[in-house]
Amino acid sequence: MIKKNGLRKRITSLIIIAVAFIAVCWDMANSEINAVEEGTFRLESAFDTTKYPDTKVAIITSDYSGLTSQVSRTVDPGYEQIELMVRKAVELQGGFAGIIAKGDKVMLKVNLVGEDSPSGQGENTDVRVVKALIKIINEFTEGDVTIVIGEGSARSNDDVNSSTSVWANSGYRDLLTDSYLSGINFSLLNLNQTYNDLVEVNLGIKGTAAPHNYKYHVHKALNDVDVYISVPVLKIHNTGITAALKNQIGIAPGAYYGYNKMKGTAYYGGLKHDVGHRRWTTEEIVDLSMIAGIDFVVVDAIMCLETQKSYNGSNQVRFNTILAGRDPVAVDHVCTRLFCMNPDDIAHITLAEKVGLGTNDPEKIDIVGVSIDEAKKRVKHNTEANGLFGQSNRTWLLSGIFNSTDMASEQIINEASLEPAAGENGFSQPIYFFDDRIDLLSYYGGATNVISYAFTYFYAPEDQQVELWVGSDEDMIIYINGEKVYSFSGTRLYGDGEILSEKKTAYVKKGENTLLVKTLNKSGDYSFALNICEVEPIKEYSGNRVDGLKFYTEKKSTTPSAIPENITQLKIILNNYPNPMNDEATLSFTLPVAANTSVDIYNMSGKLMCNLINNYLRAGEHKLQWSVYQSATALPAGIYVCKIKSGVLSNSINIVVTR
Secondary structure (H helix, E strand, C coil), rough: HHHHHHHHHHHHHHHHHHHHHHHHHHHHHHEEEEEECCEEEECCCHCCCCCCEEEEEEEEEECCCCCCCCCCCCCCCHHCCCCCCHHHHHCCCCHHHHHHHHCCCCEECCCCCCCCCCCCCCCCCCCHHHHHHHHHHHHHHHCCCCCEEEEEECCCCCCCCCCHHHHHHHHHHHHHCCHHHHCCCEEEEEEECCCCHEEEEEHHHHHHCHHCEEEEEEEHHHHHHCCEEECCEEHHHECEEECCHHHHHHHHHHHHHHHCCCCCCCCCCCHHHHHHHHCCCCHHHHHHHHCCCCCEEEEEEEEEEECCCCCCCCEEEEEEEEEEECCCHHHHHHHHHHHCCCHCCCHHHHHHHHHHCCCCCCHHHHEEEHHHHHHHCCCCCCCHHHHHHCCCEEEEEECEEEEECCCCCCCCHHHCCCCCCCCCCCCCCEECCCCCEEEEHCCCCCCCCCCEEEEEEECCCEEEEEEEEEEEECCCCEEEEEEEEEECCCCCCCCCCCCCEEEEEEEEEEEEEEEEEEECCCCCCCCCCCEEEEECCCHHHCEEEEECCCEEEECCCCCCCCCCCCCHHHCCCCEECCCCCEEEEEEEEEEECCCEEEEEECCCCEEEEEEEEEEEECEEEEEEEEEEHHCCCCCCCCEEEEEEEECCEEEEEEEECCC
């Protein structure tokens, strides 16, 4: 009996100790979550407000009719065809004039990730694209150029001279002995090299990643080059996509940041991809892109990867496409659309535009070569939870805080119908948050047992059903156009990788809508996340923000891209050349206003034979290359009707196919 009582006491003591330990851990975890974090938000007005001119992005597929030869997009195109594609892409976007001059030192920043991934597999930049670029740049400068192929692989400090490194396995070392490049002055450079090879760059107030104090170390070679060209492979990543901007993570040297560049070294603690429950990868990408100073972009989209950045045996998607442009943001915008994703969901694209690196506005991007609709394919998104989310709206007008925990009571009279103006009646100026979590705890200085409001307008391209993708750890109410469309009461999991708490179907109207979010904080992580997404039942394709939907904080007298009052006097000018046509022709049309636009081919019985485009297009002139082979079966000779519909406008012409 004494032994049993002693055992019982020891068990009780152990339970008490265990409970105490759990409580301490819980308090420590909460203290980290509840910490007010520096650099989590910024006045929207503090960003660069540069207006960009129209910019060109070239899209060239292996079967593009403007090439001297065509290769099917379903097979490997081979080096000769890739060189033709790179040449045409560079030519159509304006060439290297004004970018590269004789005597320049040019860096080609490639994307090397896979240690055992051969060229053309989709994991590393296809060496054949780089080979073509070396040849083209050398010809343009008549041999008076120095070319450096640079990369800092995240996997290890690969020596470019090693026969077992990522440089060798991906085919880059073979370039040094390639007879096709004989006599050209080029070299390979490992940007991961020793601490003595590095220089510090201070971005100051332009920087966006607070944990780095806006300072970075990079290889000194970046200061020595005259022209910097980003040459990424296009693929899915947990940041959304890898393209021109994401490629710049490779200039963060492993000698300073460690391997896999988050582990840190004796010099520094590594990149801050994840700090507590915050993700700073977006800001690091943008900061490093500012340091790189990208002058030109050539994207390898020959073989791409879906679901993740590394080849897993089943995630390859062949595109046989090359893209080129001078504006890295515009190029990334187009790359995202090629994957049938929304560029407004890729945080590093939208932030890069804010800091002045380029344009994310489709009305200012001129596509040359092949249209996006002709080149695009639907790919599976990243399979991680945050990769499926897209991007929360990040700019809001915020109210003051109300010392209450009663969400059922209106803290502001007629709260559902609020339409606050910036800086008036207790609401803030527009505030931008550097994360999908709208970090109200930091904004309100750690306040607890409070309620607050966040407001924005948004434009919807049409009346439609949408999915609200929401996250919060405590009570939350959402109003759209004065109607309560979502509410949650209680607490729930809202930890790392769990930004999405719930999906909720709602309806939005065409034009301007109001959106109000009411949230409660008792003692938790005072934040929320919200995106307005397309209704998509297949998980791997879900999470896209509704195409054409735009958030903004100032009420507009007319909605974005509104149709003018004299709409009855406007018309679409539509032409086809040649007409009569044989196998291929060029369809040109001029839109008087920007709008969602579709172009379809019908036979004389009214049967739809093929759709040529269905996308939001800017006002102005557009061209489409189309072929009788684009329909399910090749069109026979005869008369066909081409119909174009853009917003409320439409037009049609008859086209004679002779064959």
